[in-house]
Amino acid sequence: MSVLVWVGVALLGGVGACARFLLDSTIASRSPLDFPLGTYVVNISGAFVLGLLVGVSLEGDAYLLAGTGTIGAYTTFSTWMLETHRLGEETERWSMAANVGLSLAAGIGAAALGRAIGGAL
């Protein structure tokens, strides 16, 4: 793998992380819910796009740059877990269960949908 691809992963990873931060904080500061909606939207949309990339059979360097680099940095498992834990600390049991359950169900659904749409293109 060339140095250029590594640099590309680093740059696009930065873009993904910035996009996540902007989207997450925009949603979070406007959402009246106790539910961490920002992280949820980021993760589900990321799963959809990654499914789409696989669906259109993106390969090699392009897949590495878009999938691992961009979407990898965009989505966040650790924030999902941390915010779920915080809900637990506040004994918000329903929000906690919903944050795990909905994210899993919608995430797998979004990945499958992305893949189906990508495959049909």
Added chain:
Amino acid sequence: MNGRRALNQDALKLTTYFGERDRLDGELVADRLLDLYGEAEIETSVLLRGVEGFGLKHHLHTDRLLSLSEDLPLVSIAVDTRERIEAVLEDAVRLKQKGLMTLERARLLSGEILEVSLPEELHEATKLTIYLGRQERVYRMPAFMAVCDLLYRRGIAGATAFLGVDGTVRGERERARFFGRNRDVPMMVIAVGEGARISRVLPELGGLLHRALLTLERVRVCKRDGEVIERPHALPSTDEHGLEVWQKLMVYTSEAAKHEGHPVHTALIRRLREAGVVGATSLRGIWGFHGDHAPHGDKASTLGRHVPVTTIIVDTPARIAEAFEVVDELTAERGLVTSEMVPAMAAISERERRGGLDLSRHRF
């Protein structure tokens, strides 16, 4: 008695509310402010990290969501004689640039503490703030626990221990480091109770602590365990010289105290922000009590947190009267609510500037 000087004097308390990431000339405002207090050898100052809050611009900062927790509220408190606080005031305002600042009157006691005959205005109810070192111990027990225990046994209405991250102790800078014991980094215990009970407990505190440093302020207990005792004083908007009068509510609850399934303090911040209050900040304590349950902190065995949380709300007397309705509704089952007069407040943002730091005087 090495260096013990007994102090019992009128003092001023300068409190600033700002953001963790506020900068001036590339340096953090929090650092500059505490440098200022350190250089001026302010008798006692402490920097506290809040967990949730908003200011004049009504941007919500909270540690509940990662993306909203990158600029959490900070509160710095500095107490010394009037001359010494006034000497740093101008520099503090210049450093601060935005956020809220308040000036309040307090009585500062340190060194040998004997029974204090409280000035008449402190008789109704008194807020006692005790400044301690993080690792300070009393009979092998952490000092903050020993203090809370004593206050609980003496029937004080409530006490909460807060961890500071920076500050000055008897004029010397003590800053928390990532590695290290942080023995003398200041922390504080805020207690509220009847004036007579507080006055009786003072000599005991003086005996318990190696070098006691504390302040007394006049407050009114508005609610205790969900019951309204007295509404906040109905204060005029200006004093007889036309200087603005401000008012403060402090709501003591716990992480475990719920209103309709949500922690009382988060519901409070949300509702007060919607109501357009000028600013509110929640601070999480590490130990404490209010009402008739024994002092406690978190339990290692449960995920849910139980530590005390205090929410501070400052605004004009008229807005505080409105805010009290919200507070009253959300603390229907539990919580301790106090009100105080704030003789001076300045609220500053890029667009707006309200109030000032000339002390108003209103007797009630």
